[in-house]
Amino acid sequence: MKKNIGFLIDMDGVIYRGGELIAGAREFIQMLLREDYPFLFLTNNSQRNCRDVVAKLKRMGIEVEEKHIFTCAIATARYLASQKPGGTAYVIGEGGLLTALHQNGYSIVDDDPDFVVIGEGRTIMLESVDKAINMVLKGAKLIATNLDPYCPSSNDSIRSGCGAFVSMIELATGKKAFSAGKPSPVMMRLAKAELSTRSFNTIMIGDTMETDILGGVQMGFKTVLTLTGSTKMDDLEHYAYGPDHIIRSIHDLLDGESFDKIANGEMALALG
Template sequence: MTRVIESWLTDMDGVLVHEGHAIPGAAEFVRALRDKERPFLILTNNSIFTARDLRARLATSGIEVPEESIWTSALATAQFLSDQVPGGSAYAIGEAGLTTALYEAGYTLTESDPDYVVLGETRTYSFEAITKAVRLILGGSRFICTNPDTTGPSQQGPLPATGAVAAMITAATGREPYFVGKPNPMMFRSALNRIDAHSETTAMIGDRMDTDVVAGIEAGLYTYLVMTGSTKIHEVDTFPFRPSKVVDSIANLVDLV
């Protein structure tokens, strides 16, 4: 590798943890980043939880991460909206991760003529809320989604996620949402700005070719694909783009910090 890596971005599920358990090498990797004071952020498309919630969940698995080192699609969405319409208003469908991020960005949550309808992930989508979103969008509110993931994991199997509900709203309104989370490189650029890092000296570690790697490439980052998550080694060559390097797991990268 010819590039000098000074800052790191890493996905969470499939890279650091799997079903609530730390992947071997993950705690050591994060500890090395902190010990050597490397700028880093842990990225996740999950908009359900606040950064504080996720910090606690990672700590339970043995990975100690400061709250400010976690960047969710909800936080990226709130930052994007604040840049677009400072102090605006939104009708939000989502959990505490999304509503807290919007509040902290100075947004007012309302059902009355909001600037935006913001759709995030939730385990309790209601027909009433979706109907309200459809009517507000038809009335002129702009449509934003935290991420395009159509399904999410659970112990019982896949669950419909943000992208699937967004498709329902699009079918009813004819309006496509703007997705902020991965694979939109917007999320990576907002993360770089947050830690004052530069793309040419930053690496992205991910487990998915179709989100982590492609967005990392589009954001100009050095990309590592790990084999501990979604994308399997035989699938890599089916994509029209390649990661900078494929490694077995996060454990292979500890010595590179």
Template sequence: MTTDERNTGWTYLMDMDGVLVHEDHLIPGADEFLTELQAAGTPFVVLTNNSIRTPRDLRARLAQTGLDIPEEAIWTSALATATFLRTQRPNGSAYVVGESGLTTALHDIGYVLTDRDPDYVVLGETRTYSFEAITTAIRLIERGARFLATNPDATGPSREGSLPATGSVAALITRATGREPYYVGKPNPLMMRSALRAIGAHSEHTLMIGDRMDTDVVSGLEAGLQTILVLTGISTRESVEMFPYRPTRVIESVADLVGRTANPFE
């Protein structure tokens, strides 16, 4: 990539947790960074593998931390999953284990949610996984339903510590059925590409900012994006060396990009 190409204007994709916020707390500098992008009219999308909340709910959550992000700039694994299903099997049916972020996304593409011979079992994230719902999912997959999951994250954060997440429950279902799910969310680059299509952006002038080498950076690389790793979340400078690939740049936090969003590599 030449210097001239780097000055042509960027689109930013960025993870949410670990980049902009920790749980319900603003990461210092994130508000200034987003304000600068908005003032310059720079397109950006906030990405999250969490499928629990709708973009409207996430917008309200982020507003409480001091971040003003429009709904259309928020892209979840639930929306990516719905987009995938709309292209694969339009107007189909699904049995969903998840919450409103996922059920709303599927309703919006015309899917029928049912436990009677659905086309798919779609597993998302919830704070109240039910043994009954998991058992139903197992039996439907045994009868031929296709198995889809919003993301492979094994755990999620809480104030008390880690919580089992979609990937852990998917492993349980796989052990019971012998069927592996297709994961739509990060690190599948499909999530990046669907976000780019949603805003009409192109990979050659897009940056991915994330805090995890094993999801954010690798999915950005595989989608053809430049990548920036921030050290305000999961990955550290030391852990970067454990991977066979590297981000384009490593910075302490998005605060380091304030005043440099037009050319973040100078």
């Protein structure tokens, strides 16, 4: 029988770091599957489609289905389809974003689009950015899959994120992008609907205060911050909001007592 609580789980910094699986992640997901808890992996990476993400997780030893993946590309495409069904978009991004737009009835064009949509990309050319700038100046609406300024990479380094590219277009045009990715209520609400849960029994597990935790707080979800990613304990004093629970890593949730406290909304679980 499906449980009446569900989990939204960030990936990089929670399940893995770079190319390395975080201890306890495989066992935690196996427990959710075994106990029939509904869950989604919630990612602000628009590069890969769901099948690609499933394949990456499988190589790491975590076997899930495409239904368990929800990306900012999917949220963006569904949002656009609700705003203008059958619309057109000029896209700076990769396969995950293109697939999501096509699946939601959008055509990708090179001239006179309804929307300019910006996602992650490792080979973004200045020529494409210039083209996007001129389209926005001519009236196309600017959309970002997310506003993350950087993305974690291997060896504790970072690379430019979607927000960095979007900021160039915003500065050149004087237009602000609308983002459907975390912490936007658009993505959080769509993901919750996939779980068929209520706000009070939806649990957001993430490592980033500005996206995972903020998005969860704004939606009334229970929030769990793990310290294996971008946020450290000393960082919390800089925020006017905070998580309901703090854990060292996803491994802590394998402890039955800790898991039950979070699932049942009991006293906050924090580090001593």
